[in-house]
Amino acid sequence: xSDPLPVLVVDDQAPFRSAMKAVLRRSPExxxxxxxxxxxxxxxxADELQPALVLMDINMPEMNGIEATRRIVSSHPEVMVVLxxxxxxxxxxxxxxxxxxxxxINKEHLGADILKRLWAERDSGEFITT
Numbered sequence: 001x002s003d004p005l006p007v008l009v010v011d012d013q014a015p016f017r018s019a020m021k022a023v024l025r026r027s028p029e030x031x032x033x034x035x036x037x038x039x040x041x042x043x044x045x046a047d048e049l050q051p052a053l054v055l056m057d058i059n060m061p062e063m064n065g066i067e068a069t070r071r072i073v074s075s076h077p078e079v080m081v082v083l084x085x086x087x088x089x090x091x092x093x094x095x096x097x098x099x100x101x102x103x104x105i106n107k108e109h110l111g112a113d114i115l116k117r118l119w120a121e122r123d124s125g126e127f128i129t130t
Contacts, residue, residue, distance in 0.1 A: 008034050042054065046072045054082070055110070
């Protein structure tokens with residue numbers, strides 16, 4: 001087995017960050033590299049930690065996840081960002097698909113199996129929605 005992928009979890013809600021840490025702990029493919037509570041913090045942590053995968057909340061105060069995604073992907077194009085929120089796919093902000101994120105997951109469906117599938121499909125060139 002290869003080394004686990006370092007993951008940065010970004011959400012202004014501590015309960016969601018805790019839930020994602022639990023998911024990551026149960027999956028040997030992923031390793032929690034760090035967590036951030038804001039878009040600005042996510043950018044700084046992405047620079048510092050060099051994660052392979054960022055799970056990014058869309059709605060955060062000050063700087064939303066779409067803008068933070070743009071900045072992270074601009075500096076680190078190899079990083080896969082997955083946007084996470086409670087939006088239904090049809091209600092996503094239009095700029096979600098053009099932010100540089102490679103996928104969107106409704107938080108209710110976020111789990112290790114979906115993350116593994118999205119990682120496997122990361123080079124498809126498509127903005128994947130689940």
